[in-house]
Amino acid sequence: MTDAAANALMIDGEKTVSALFARRVEEDAGKVALREKDFGVWNEYSWADWGERASAVAHGLWHLGLQRGEVCSVAAEVCKEWLFADLGIITAGAVTNGVYPTDASNQVEYLINDSGSTFYFAENEEQLDKVLEVRANTPSLRYIIIFDMEGLRHLDDPMCLSFDALLELGRRHREQAPSMWQESIDQASPDDLMILTYTSGTTGPPKGAMISQRNMLFMMANLTDCLGFDEHDEQLGFLPIAHVAGRMFYVFSLIASRSLVNLIEDPETAMSDLQEVAPSVHFAVPRVWEKQYSMIAIKLKEGTAFGRWAFARALRSGEAIARHALAGERAGLLARARHLLWDKLVLRNVRILLGINSARWLSTAAAPIAPDLIAWYWALGRPMYEIYGQTECTGIATANRPGATRLGSIGKACMETDVVLSEAGEILIRGPGVIAGYWNKPEKTAETIRDGWLHTGDVGRVDEDGYLTIVDRMKDIIITAGGKNITPSEIENQLKFSPFVSDAVVVGDRRPYLTCLVMIDLDNVTKFAQDNNVPFTNYTSLCHAEAVVELIGQEVEAVNSRFARVETVKKFRLIDQLLDAEDEELTPTMKLKRKVVNEKYAELIEAMYR
């Protein structure tokens, strides 16, 4: 093993996440690790606090009979208890499995049974009810632990206890066996399974990716290397922690860099919490960046002509500066002086409004994003780095990074990671981040990971400087009846750039031409309807309003004009039902699932080919 490889598998001399966490708890005891907003007040928790809770969780679970290697599931929005429980479970030598709070009870049942969970952490009454509904069918489950007992005062169930009660049990157990926690941490090995992350299979049911201590530690070293975190950094934690990206940024990068996270009060307050916190580094998924962009686009439309003019000028000035920065050079003195003015007068205010003014960098991943959108943030004056990875390679394999960024690409391979293209153009990844396989699914593992190479299912291409670009998901590539290969995501990303389009699915495999299903952005389209005197009552009638169909038609035409004739969308329909994260058509991050949409709206799609 090379030195670099060895270093990549160690942080501050520690080889496991558990040991590194214990070191932070000891050495940085008094330093704040996380804050959480509760009734408008930011409460602080130090590393010592986190360590004390984690150890109490571990002892509590031991008291209740937890064995090493058992799986504990956690179903909660981002909150401090999630982090406490996560590290408690891991340091106890067990495995954490994250469940999305939006998962329905039948999904909860599948996840408990597939993972063989013995403990289940439920955020509140709502999450508790989901698991109670199905517990008759989940024989492995022994205890349910509830974070927030509001409304559950009279709950009397031998299987259920509150998180506080678990901590109390743990503290008493700790008095009896004070060295047990440290021993458990010392026992951890890099090969130990640490978390399960279920990936929504487009074919078949979700599969649990087995992320080991080594996988995670490597990711932590990698993320720090690519983007740069330091102990003064502050993030805003608002994405679901069950997702590998949320886990990377709000839990494990903290442990790697001793930085701190501010956890939002509620998903609904995320935007205002962002303004308030103004984090020093900020990661979000494309959906969030698109929303921010739409917000500004709409504000400008409402604003004065002078405001629009000033913003356009300022942005153009920002673009020029960004172009130079991306090329690794400095703009001329005059351009810089002029920009200083535009920046102070205009761009800075926009950044403050978005909560990104204090951010050193922004980062995006987890879904495709339009390169124009990344460029927009660069022009606003904040560098945005797109990174690429999958759960199966612990979230990161390639990255754009300071000094090595090409817009539209996913950057270059991370350290100690081999990224190559197969003959078919599929991206293959090998390295310490690649997981050993899927939980209890050897056939699925064999399909995906062959000879240490992770087959990503993404088609990519490499440019002469080694920057990788994703073409599309391999199975999503459309081959029209005319034999033309088309990558739908390219068209969809352009469509999503419109403030009126929330998401879109392009259809056309083995069809004479392309068509598209569009999910409108409710807020912005409602506003459009109101401003333009378009009468409507409910969501369905809004989607059927002629002016709205026309509006989306114009957006589609605008995108069409940027593509070759065979790549243009000939017809489109609006999805006229308001979808919610609980609907199967949407992922927890509110994106349309191509396969489900294709099946569910088959009728609507067929109509476009008649």
Next chain:
Amino acid sequence: MSDLLTLSNVETYYGPVMAIRGVSMTVRTGDVTCLLGANGAGKTTVLKTISGAMEPQKGEILFNGESLKGLAPDVIARRGIAHVPEGREVFAFLSVEDNLKMGAYSRRDSRVASDLALVYDYFPVLRDKRRQSAALLSGGQQQMLAIGRALMLRPQLMLLDEPSLGLSPKLVAEIADIIVRLNQEQGVTVLLVEQNAAMALSRSDFGYVLENGRIVMEDKAAVLADAPDVQEFYLGMKDDGVRGGRRWKKRKTWR
């Protein structure tokens, strides 16, 4: 059946606050149409905007195919829209009969006397107390008086703002029945604003749900009464869940 009243993208403000945000709805001749919504949803503002008590910033209101734009409240009343405001607003120092006569203030025809008799037939208790001052009536009687006063206008359309407010269940049922009778026997089209969704839906032909100044649902009243969201959020019906006594609320999807 034709459309008696049509609102199209109406926006109304209280100072800088947009209280109703692009409301479009239709009331068909002969129907009882109800408008449901929580406190502050904008129900009362919709009625005030129709009757001219408030001026919409935007949008159009057609009554019998003619625009009501810019018309004074009294002109709108003369065209046949009677507004029964929230909290009855009877003339406290006038007698019951004078209150009723005020309802016919704008009429010049000869049938006022027979209409007065008609109102007394619908509300016999008002006949008994016709010499009393209105302030001495009970809440239910005042509500009857307010409805009777509106009826004296011989309106084509009656706007009723929360007639059930503060009344006992028995009185609520009584008033609701009279509203239905007025609709059927006198041919008065009714737009009923209510928080008592169960009462409103059981007596209406068609319904709208207003939330945060916007219509989120519309359908036949019977269909609305069966919609899961309406049942949970407006009719107080919910399955108690596995534990009994479920307290958390599902997300509203309005379907």
